[in-house]
Amino acid sequence: MADLTPLLAFRWSPWAFDPAATLTPAEADSLLEAARWAPSVGNGQPWRFALGHRDDETYKRVLANLPAAEQRWARHAAALLLGAHLDATGGHRSEHTGREAYDLGQAVAHLTVQATSLGLYVRQLVSFDHAGLAGDLELPTGVRPLVVAAVGRLGDPFSLPEELRRRETGLRRRRPLADLLLR
Numbered sequence: 128m129a130d131l132t133p134l135l136a137f138r139w140s141p142w143a144f145d146p147a148a149t150l151t152p153a154e155a156d157s158l159l160e161a162a163r164w165a166p167s168v169g170n171g172q173p174w175r176f177a178l179g180h181r182d183d184e185t186y187k188r189v190l191a192n193l194p195a196a197e198q199r200w201a202r203h204a205a206a207l208l209l210g211a212h213l214d215a216t217g218g219h220r221s222e223h224t225g226r227e228a229y230d231l232g233q234a235v236a237h238l239t240v241q242a243t244s245l246g247l248y249v250r251q252l253v254s255f256d257h258a259g260l261a262g263d264l265e266l267p268t269g270v271r272p273l274v275v276a277a278v279g280r281l282g283d284p285f286s287l288p289e290e291l292r293r294r295e296t297g298l299r300r301r302r303p304l305a306d307l308l309l310r
Contacts, residue, residue: 129304138243139299140250141281142291146203148280150180154245155206158278161241167230173213174227174234177264180206185264189275192260197252199288204250204277209260210235214269231273242278250277 155178167173179186181204189207190198201207212227239249252275260272284295 134240134243138239139248141248141284142200142250142295143282143284143287144200144203144205144248144277144279145282148205148282150205150247150278154247155180157245158208158238158241158247162234162238165230165234165237167233168226171213171227171230172234174231175211175213175266175270177209177211177266178206179208188263189260192256192263193252193275194254197254200291201250201252201275201277203279203282203286205279206277208238208276208278209264209272210274210276211261211266211270211272214271227271228273235274235276238276246280247278248281251275252277 159176159178162174162176163172165174177185177189179189186207189209190202193201210231212231215225215227235251239251242249253273255272255275257272260266260275261270266272284292287295
C-alpha cells in the first residue's frame with residue numbers, strides 16, 4: 128500500500144458514538160473552518176451547513192428526518208450536521224450546473240479529515256427525508272440538503288444492535304487500487 132498520511136489511513140466511519148461526549152465550540156469552529164477552506168469551482172463555495180448539538184432544536188429536527196434504522200445510532204452523536212448546497216437553477220453559478228454537489232463533497236471531506244485530526248469521528252448519510260428536513264429547518268429557496276454527518280467521539284460497539292456491531296467490529300475493507308482504474 129502507498130504511504131498515506133495517518134489522517135486518511137486511520138479515518139473511518141463508526142456507528143458507535145459516545146452518548147455522553149460533546150462537541151466543544153472550538154471543535155465545531157475548527158470543523159467548519161476546514162470546510163470553508165475546501166476548493167470549489169470558481170471559488171463559488173456553494174456549501175451551507177446547519178449544525179445541531181445534542182438536545183438542541185436543530186439536532187432534534189435533523190434526527191427526526193433520518194430513517195428509524197439510522198436514528199438508532201445517530202442519536203448518540205455529539206452533533207448532527209446538515210450539508211446543503213446552492214441550487215444552480217436558483218441563479219447561483221448556473222454556468223457550473225451540477226458542480227455544487229461535488230463542491231459540497233469536497234467541503235465535507237475536508238471537515239472529516241479535520242475531525243480525524245481532533246480525535247473525532249464522522250459518519251455520513253445521504254438517505255433521509257430531504258424535503259422534510261428542508262422544511263423543518265426552514266432552508267431558503269435554492270438551498271438543497273444533500274448529506275447529514277454525525278460527529279462525535281467513539282462509543283462502545285457493544286451498545287449497538289447485533290447487525291451493526293458485527294459491521295462495526297469487522298475488518299475494514301477497501302477495493303484494490305487496480306479495481307478503481309479505468310482501462
